[in-house]
Amino acid sequence: MRANYLFPYNTRYFGIALILIHIPIKLLWDHYYPNGYDQSPSGKAGFLFSAPHLFFIGTTLMMLVGLFLVAFSRQRVEDEQITQLRLDSLRWAIYLNYAILLFGLIFTRGSESNHILILNIWLPLLFFILRFQWVIYRLNRSARSNDSDSRL
Amino acid sequence: MKNSLHVERAIKKMTQAELADQVGVSRQTINSIESNKYIPSTLLALKIARVFGKSVEQIFQLEKKDL
Numbered sequence: 001m002r003a004n005y006l007f008p009y010n011t012r013y014f015g016i017a018l019i020l021i022h023i024p025i026k027l028l029w030d031h032y033y034p035n036g037y038d039q040s041p042s043g044k045a046g047f048l049f050s051a052p053h054l055f056f057i058g059t060t061l062m063m064l065v066g067l068f069l070v071a072f073s074r075q076r077v078e079d080e081q082i083t084q085l086r087l088d089s090l091r092w093a094i095y096l097n098y099a100i101l102l103f104g105l106i107f108t109r110g111s112e113s114n115h116i117l118i119l120n121i122w123l124p125l126l127f128f129i130l131r132f133q134w135v136i137y138r139l140n141r142s143a144r145s146n147d148s149d150s151r152l
Numbered sequence: 153m154k155n156s157l158h159v160e161r162a163i164k165k166m167t168q169a170e171l172a173d174q175v176g177v178s179r180q181t182i183n184s185i186e187s188n189k190y191i192p193s194t195l196l197a198l199k200i201a202r203v204f205g206k207s208v209e210q211i212f213q214l215e216k217k218d219l
Contacts (some may be wrong), residue, residue: 035214077177077178077181078174079177080177080181080192080193081178081180081181081190082178082181137182139184142180142187143179143180143183143184146186146187148181
């Protein structure tokens with residue numbers, strides 16, 4: 001059996017918790033600094049250790065680690081069909097990501113381009129999770145509808 | 153590719169879940185194979201054939217569109 005480099009099943013709950021914790025923190029920050037962190041009181045000098053930058057890195061890491069854990073934790077039974085579905089979903093996520101990236105690069109400029117790049121940090125993972133969970137849901141629904149057959 | 157998995161299971165009076173347990177996959181995967189939505193790997197096909205004591209070709213057959 002080849003190693004599949006996935007996180008244990010239960011780490012998904014930790015990932016979901018990280019994403020859920022990240023949302024109110026980010027909303028509160030955006031409420032107090034509505035102009036974005038570039039224009040926050042700390043200014044540009046020494047930005048690496050400025051509170052806004054550290055906050056940005058902290059929340060981004062929280063969200064990314066959360067999305068990673070949800071996306072790449074094992075299913076209860078991680079068999080070859082699940083591996084296939086994972087690969088398909090990953091392919092669609094990459095297609096969508098590059099379509100949006102190209103569209104953004106062509107039709108935006110300046111700070112708008114930065115927003116597209118920031119979007120690209122989490123969009124592929126989010127799309128992967130949604131697509132993967134959707135096909136698993138459909139698979140389970142199909143199996144349930146054939147339950148009478150399985151019991152003979 | 154078509155298969156006679158459903159028939160073989162019926163002969164052995166085996167549920168999808170029982171077959172899934174024996175070959176180490178989920179019940180959903182067995183269901184997908186039976187409804188021709190998923191083509192198993194050679195390894196899984198061999199494992200399934202072994203459960204029924206038959207050769208792979210007796211359970212899985214190529215169709216015209218596969219040729």
